[in-house]
Amino acid sequence: MRSPKLDSTSIALLASGESSRRTIWQVSERAHEAGVRPEQLVSQAVSMCPSLTLLEPDPAHYDAAVESMLELLAEITPILEPAGRGRVFLGMDGLGRLFGSPERQAKRALNSLFRIFPAPLVAATRAGMAPGKFGAWVAAASARSGEPAIIAESELSRFLARCPVGSLPVDPIIVQRLERLGVQTLGELQRFPEPSLIAQFGDEGRSALAWATGRRIDPVRPWHRPEPIRVSLDFPNPVGITETLHGALDRLIERALSRPARRGRSVTSMRLGAQLEGGGSWFVETVLREPTSQRERIASPLRMKMAISPPPKAVDILIVELTQFGAPSAQTGLFDRKNENGRAAAGRGLAQGKVPPSLRDAVKELKLRLGHSPLYRVVEVDPWSRIPERRHALLSFDP
Amino acid sequence: MSDAPRLRPLGQPRAVTVRTDENGEPKHVRLPGKPARTVEAVLERWRIDDEWWRQPISREYRVVVLDDGRNVTLYHDLLEGNWYAQRG
Numbered sequence: 001m002r003s004p005k006l007d008s009t010s011i012a013l014l015a016s017g018e019s020s021r022r023t024i025w026q027v028s029e030r031a032h033e034a035g036v037r038p039e040q041l042v043s044q045a046v047s048m049c050p051s052l053t054l055l056e057p058d059p060a061h062y063d064a065a066v067e068s069m070l071e072l073l074a075e076i077t078p079i080l081e082p083a084g085r086g087r088v089f090l091g092m093d094g095l096g097r098l099f100g101s102p103e104r105q106a107k108r109a110l111n112s113l114f115r116i117f118p119a120p121l122v123a124a125t126r127a128g129m130a131p132g133k134f135g136a137w138v139a140a141a142s143a144r145s146g147e148p149a150i151i152a153e154s155e156l157s158r159f160l161a162r163c164p165v166g167s168l169p170v171d172p173i174i175v176q177r178l179e180r181l182g183v184q185t186l187g188e189l190q191r192f193p194e195p196s197l198i199a200q201f202g203d204e205g206r207s208a209l210a211w212a213t214g215r216r217i218d219p220v221r222p223w224h225r226p227e228p229i230r231v232s233l234d235f236p237n238p239v240g241i242t243e244t245l246h247g248a249l250d251r252l253i254e255r256a257l258s259r260p261a262r263r264g265r266s267v268t269s270m271r272l273g274a275q276l277e278g279g280g281s282w283f284v285e286t287v288l289r290e291p292t293s294q295r296e297r298i299a300s301p302l303r304m305k306m307a308i309s310p311p312p313k314a315v316d317i318l319i320v321e322l323t324q325f326g327a328p329s330a331q332t333g334l335f336d337r338k339n340e341n342g343r344a345a346a347g348r349g350l351a352q353g354k355v356p357p358s359l360r361d362a363v364k365e366l367k368l369r370l371g372h373s374p375l376y377r378v379v380e381v382d383p384w385s386r387i388p389e390r391r392h393a394l395l396s397f398d399p
Numbered sequence: 400m401s402d403a404p405r406l407r408p409l410g411q412p413r414a415v416t417v418r419t420d421e422n423g424e425p426k427h428v429r430l431p432g433k434p435a436r437t438v439e440a441v442l443e444r445w446r447i448d449d450e451w452w453r454q455p456i457s458r459e460y461r462v463v464v465l466d467d468g469r470n471v472t473l474y475h476d477l478l479e480g481n482w483y484a485q486r487g
Contacts, residue, residue, distance in 0.1 A: 378409065386447050387456060388485055394407040 056280030091220035106148035132217035156214035161187030186212040238277035238314035252320040266291035269324035275317040291326030355399040412483035436465040
């Protein structure tokens, strides 16, 4: 859709990774008709469709598109719940007076997408409206592109009865067993007494029946999205050397941490991305076990992820995003009481020039925030002086 | 911001306003930013005369008790005539 000239060709997106046996991630409708399927090896896909155009995925672009879609839909309802790329649930309760009938509400949400997406993409979008997310998802899956399927509460059970058991949000093994037992639709499942399903499948059996009959309604859970802090570095020439990328990563993390928006918050998850030479993008994400605002603790897991899944091509622009935040700081003792046997012991260590790691870290953090170390050490200048102000002084403490 | 270690002396004297009686003893003291207090008692006193060879120092120290119960160390600079409070 970004390149209209590709509309009439068979396209497949490559799965991320660097291995020589790369596979297909997504395929266009035309490629699908030619027999190309996700997870096929590239060699298999090309043999199925010799005119296949292979493209590197551009996750940064897809995420930006999802972001703008969510911003747009938030104008219709504040209750939004994204469920992976390309799927979003909207809570439409109480919007009847504002937008009219359920059909009009669904159309309005769908039509709003024309403002940001090309018409063919919106026309291929499926929408469903029903009580609860499961009902809405099944309705959308059964809808025709561009024509929302509206299922009223009174019709939900009858509508679900026609759907295959494969649509149930339960363990796939249970679905397989149901199919082997000859239960193909939710209607057939609805006819089973609950005790026999519980006897066969345990709690999952009870759950499956509740979903199948429409008794279980799962509401849309409003999604809270903290504003990420994003910093980027534009290289004058594309960079493929790991050490250079590591250096750039350190600088970017320092810049992100020094942003005023980060003050008073620690970081719990972040993402490292890149715009690649010749198009395409790459990213890795990581969630920290403990919130931190120390550069090294943030950089280290990102470097590890980068080593496991390196950028497939040289990097034009490197991007760091701090995406989730935690409490201002993990409150730890400055003097490592547990390790150093209390403050007195640590104090002796300090006098001998030994600085506990936690104190060193705290000073680093304060320097990052304030630009200088605000801690001081009391030093003896002339302890036996008769003039009090000559006896002791504060020396800035910067281990 | 310079990276050189910074040294800040501790116990620097702070100028205070002192009203004395006819014998030159402190009667009322006003510490910076505080209301004036009456001196209830003088606990201790001593004198320092030092460094006559460069910049002479001549101070008369008193530890006084104020009417709010606080102990304050004051000195009278005998060369310039001002009063100071000092920790140390």
